[in-house]
Amino acid sequence: MEGAVLASRIQFAFTIMFHYLFPIGTMGLAPFIAFYTLKGVRGDDGAMISARFFAKIFVVNFAIGVVTGIPMEFQFGTNWAAFASRSGSVVGQTLAMESVFAFLLESVFLGVFLYGRRRVPAGFYAFAAFAVWAGSWLSGFFIVATNAWMQHPVGYAIGSNGVIELRSIGAVLLSPFAWWQYLHVMTGALLAGAFIVAGIGAYYLLGRRSEAFGTRFVRTGTLVGLVAALIAVFPTGDRNSSNITQYQPVKLAAMEGLFESKTGAPLAIIGMPDVQHETLIDPIYVPSLLSFLAYGNFHANVRGLREYPRSARPPIELTYYAYHVMVGLGTIFVVITAAGALLLIGKRLYRSRWLLWIIMLAMPFPYVANEAGWVVSEVGRQPWMIYGLMRTAEATSPNVAAGETVFTAIGFLGMYFLLGVLFLLLILREIALGPSAEPALAPAP
Amino acid sequence: MNVAAFIVLAGIIAGYVMLDGYDLGIGTIHLFYARSEEERAASFRAIGPFWSGNEVMLIVAGAVLFALFPRAYAVSFSGFYLPFMIVLWLLMARGMSIELRGHFQSDLWYGFWDVAFSLASALLAIVLGVALGNVLRGLPLDHSGYFTGTFTLLLNGYAVLVGVFTLIALAMHGAAFAAWRIDDFVLCAKARRAFNALWILTITFFVIVTWLTALVHPIIRSPALWIAPVIAVAALGGSRWATAAALRFALTSAFLFFLIACAAQTLFPYLLPAFPIGAGGLTISNSAAGTTSITTAVVATVIGIGAALIYATLAARRILKGIWQG
Numbered sequence: 001m002e003g004a005v006l007a008s009r010i011q012f013a014f015t016i017m018f019h020y021l022f023p024i025g026t027m028g029l030a031p032f033i034a035f036y037t038l039k040g041v042r043g044d045d046g047a048m049i050s051a052r053f054f055a056k057i058f059v060v061n062f063a064i065g066v067v068t069g070i071p072m073e074f075q076f077g078t079n080w081a082a083f084a085s086r087s088g089s090v091v092g093q094t095l096a097m098e099s100v101f102a103f104l105l106e107s108v109f110l111g112v113f114l115y116g117r118r119r120v121p122a123g124f125y126a127f128a129a130f131a132v133w134a135g136s137w138l139s140g141f142f143i144v145a146t147n148a149w150m151q152h153p154v155g156y157a158i159g160s161n162g163v164i165e166l167r168s169i170g171a172v173l174l175s176p177f178a179w180w181q182y183l184h185v186m187t188g189a190l191l192a193g194a195f196i197v198a199g200i201g202a203y204y205l206l207g208r209r210s211e212a213f214g215t216r217f218v219r220t221g222t223l224v225g226l227v228a229a230l231i232a233v234f235p236t237g238d239r240n241s242s243n244i245t246q247y248q249p250v251k252l253a254a255m256e257g258l259f260e261s262k263t264g265a266p267l268a269i270i271g272m273p274d275v276q277h278e279t280l281i282d283p284i285y286v287p288s289l290l291s292f293l294a295y296g297n298f299h300a301n302v303r304g305l306r307e308y309p310r311s312a313r314p315p316i317e318l319t320y321y322a323y324h325v326m327v328g329l330g331t332i333f334v335v336i337t338a339a340g341a342l343l344l345i346g347k348r349l350y351r352s353r354w355l356l357w358i359i360m361l362a363m364p365f366p367y368v369a370n371e372a373g374w375v376v377s378e379v380g381r382q383p384w385m386i387y388g389l390m391r392t393a394e395a396t397s398p399n400v401a402a403g404e405t406v407f408t409a410i411g412f413l414g415m416y417f418l419l420g421v422l423f424l425l426l427i428l429r430e431i432a433l434g435p436s437a438e439p440a441l442a443p444a445p
Numbered sequence: 446m447n448v449a450a451f452i453v454l455a456g457i458i459a460g461y462v463m464l465d466g467y468d469l470g471i472g473t474i475h476l477f478y479a480r481s482e483e484e485r486a487a488s489f490r491a492i493g494p495f496w497s498g499n500e501v502m503l504i505v506a507g508a509v510l511f512a513l514f515p516r517a518y519a520v521s522f523s524g525f526y527l528p529f530m531i532v533l534w535l536l537m538a539r540g541m542s543i544e545l546r547g548h549f550q551s552d553l554w555y556g557f558w559d560v561a562f563s564l565a566s567a568l569l570a571i572v573l574g575v576a577l578g579n580v581l582r583g584l585p586l587d588h589s590g591y592f593t594g595t596f597t598l599l600l601n602g603y604a605v606l607v608g609v610f611t612l613i614a615l616a617m618h619g620a621a622f623a624a625w626r627i628d629d630f631v632l633c634a635k636a637r638r639a640f641n642a643l644w645i646l647t648i649t650f651f652v653i654v655t656w657l658t659a660l661v662h663p664i665i666r667s668p669a670l671w672i673a674p675v676i677a678v679a680a681l682g683g684s685r686w687a688t689a690a691a692l693r694f695a696l697t698s699a700f701l702f703f704l705i706a707c708a709a710q711t712l713f714p715y716l717l718p719a720f721p722i723g724a725g726g727l728t729i730s731n732s733a734a735g736t737t738s739i740t741t742a743v744v745a746t747v748i749g750i751g752a753a754l755i756y757a758t759l760a761a762r763r764i765l766k767g768i769w770q771g
Contacts (some may be wrong), residue, residue, distance in 0.1 A: 016542060036513070038686055047704075050646040059544070060544070061544075063497075063540060063541070063542075063544035065538060066500070067537040067540040067541065068537075069504075070503075070504060070533060070536055070537075073504055073508060073511075074507065074521075074522060074529055074530075074533055076511065076518075077507075077511065077518050077519055077521070077522020077523060077529075078522045078526050078529055078530065079523070080525055081519035081520065081522065081523035081591075082520070084511065084515055084518055085518075085519035085520075086513050086515075086518045087515070088511050088512060088514075088518060088519070088734060089512075089515060089517075089734035089735055089738040090514020090738070091511070092508065092509075092510075092512030092513070092515055092518070092734065092738075092742065093512050093738065093742055093745070095508040095511055095512070095746050096508040096509045096511065096742055096745065096746060097749070098506070098508070098746065099504045099505040099507075099508040099509075099749075100505055100508075100509075100588065100746050100748075100749025100750055100753065101745075101749045101752075103501045103504060103505070103747065104505070104750075104753040104757070105753070106503055106757070107497045107498040107501050108498050108753070108756060108757045109756075109760065109762050110497070111494035111495065111497070111498060111760065111764070112494075112760045112763065114494070114762065115493060115494040115764060116764050117759075118763065118765045119763065119764055124763060128760075158737065163735075165734065165738060166734070166735060166737050166741065167737060168737075169741045170736075185608040198668035206544060235467060247485075266631065269468075269755075281692070303651070308717060340557040356559065383487050397523035397526070399523055399526075399591045399592060399593070400523050400525065400526050404526055404527065408527075408530045411530065411534065415534060415537060419537070419541070422541070422545060426548055427549070430578050430753035
């Protein structure tokens with residue numbers, strides 16, 4: 001049983017982390033495509049070419065996102081049958097809503113956007129771009145609402161046979177926990193989208209090619225990136241922390257590497273947790289800051305990990321490092337985009353090659369930050385599958401053996417390696433080809 | 446309300462078979478009816494804007510099953526562990542082949558994805574058919590309702606026959622779509638010839654499978670249940686003599702839709718009957734979620750699908766009747 005749980009966890013963690021790379025791309029780029037399209041149909045040809053260019057990158061992300069997304073829905077049933085059967089009344093709702101409200105919208109209008117350029121009126125074409133955006137962000141909402149319910153269950157009742165039954169879908173969808181988590185996740189995706197746009201622009205400027213597009217992309221990406229980086233810290237990041245402080249205090253302690261409860265708890269900027277001796281190695285502290293961030297009061301008491309039995313603690317190292325990676329990168333993103341915005345005001349950004357280099361090389365890091373954030377959220381939630389209601393160890397399929405899951409996990413590994421290689425090949429090729437006007441009378445693709 | 450939930454679920458599955466059925470069908474015949482690169486490109490162009498929307502219906506079906514009948518979802522997905530994983534990998538290979546084929550101009554690249562597309566489509570049709578066959582035949586379930594059989598047990602004669610029937614019927618449906626939508630005159634004629642040949646096979650298998658199913662299931666338990674089989678037979682018969690390509694495709698669509706309706710009414714009130722038939726199993730009452738949950742999911746699904754039908758029709762008409770807009 002132990003082995004089966006571990007195998008299913010590894011398979012889920014691997015498939016979800018790989019899958020999530022592509023929704024980051026689609027949710028992050030969709031707003032840029034929508035606004036470029038809107039400017040485009042209003043007569044800005046450069047904006048329309050930009051929209052079509054990012055749509056090519058979007059569509060590769062979308063296709064791989066779809067094919068890697070289907071296994072996610074399947075796995076609830078294949079590997080987590082006990083969880084599915086016990087909580088489907090709630091979890092099934094949001095997933096069903098995602099598919100009927102968001103997926104259909106996104107895929108239908110993506111079809112219009114890709115194939116309808118020369119077939120539908122301009123207004124409808126712009127509408128399609130916004131519908132794709134709405135679809136992708138709606139999809140994100142239902143997924144985050146599902147996850148938020150597992151983090152902080154609301155609107156349910158427990159039936160006689162232990163089955164969790166939905167009581168109020170309103171409570172599930174309007175849960176403040178879900179909304180703050182959603183806004184934080186979307187800000188993260190937008191930030192990644194902004195860094196893709198700015199990074200590609202920087203690449204063109206550094207290579208002295210497609211420079212009109214290069215300046216456009218760097219400008220848009222840097223400014224949107226600055227706004228997103230700030231919102232990721234405050235209010236969305238801050239509000240998430242206070243929700244965690246309130247509902248999952250042991251996760252907070254693991255994130256911060258706080259072993260001993262303290263009044264006026266310090267914030268560890270760096271340091272390595274030594275779980276065996278329950279201490280941080282080589283820490284750098286800011287005195288009392290953790291108490292302030294968690295409770296808005298420098299003298300508040302923050303509960304440490306020692307107050308919880310080992311069986312109730314999440315894996316500490318992973319939660320701690322993932323959190324510090326996310327926060328550290330978030331801070332760096334603020335610095336990079338703020339520097340970009342300042343140089344833009346001073347009209348020197350496009351000639352500041354040192355910063356263009358940094359912007360270009362920073363492109364992958366919002367992905368790392370997004371994934372790290374999810375690791376904090378999911379690993380930090382352990383040992384619970386549904387917080388306080390169902391343990392991960394009880395959630396797997398009783399009739400699926402570890403060996404079966406190991407086999408399929410290896411299958412996914414191979415399949416996703418191939419997908420990853422193809423993805424990079426196609427994306428790098430689109431970037432190398434660059435934005436260009438399509439031949440006026442060519443047939444639609 | 447549980448009955449309404451069953452109808453919604455059956456409707457979505459029937460919709461999935463009808464919609465994704467034609468692009469799986471085109472995939473199945475792709476290597477045989479389209480020979481040159483121009484023809485194969487035309488074959489892909491015909492389904493390009495639609496396939497991902499069609500495939501979404503499969504995700505909808507899975508998610509709606511999850512919400513309405515969590516136990517049946519858990520039992521079937523974990524019970525069919527390996528077949529479902531194979532379905533996933535085939536869906537991936539197929540999705541990749543459609544999306545990636547056009548990215549490089551190279552005969553090797555095209556050839557590779559043509560074969561991947563066709564193989565994955567045909568295998569998917571068979572695997573989905575085998576799954577349906579096993580559900581109709583009944584599954585070995587233990588006292589807590591979990592599946593206890595083996596992979597080889599799923600490949601029994603009846604289920605394999607249903608799998609082959611599915612392959613042929615979807616290929617016929619795909620040929621009907623191709624004959625209607627492909628923008629290549631010669632290829633259209635080829636698709637029509639393929640349709641005629643596949644029609645004969647379909648009707649043969651239809652008779653055999655229906656007869657075998659009737660041996661274990663009381664198919665017609667009330668006069669109202671004649672409706673779906675009669676429509677299915679009439680649509681299949683009519684499709685052979687329909688002269689307008691659009692009408693022919695509409696008739697094969699109706700055939701598949703009502704064929705699934707027949708399967709659903711045969712199963713009712715079971716979702717997963719135990720083997721042999723009559724030994725119990727998971728029904729709409731013992732695997733349904735609570736009342737609030739069922740009501741919420743049925744209402745949300747009906748609204749969502751209803752809205753989707755409206756905007757998808759709108760979008761499809763704009764695309765299909767589209768004019769040059771510069």
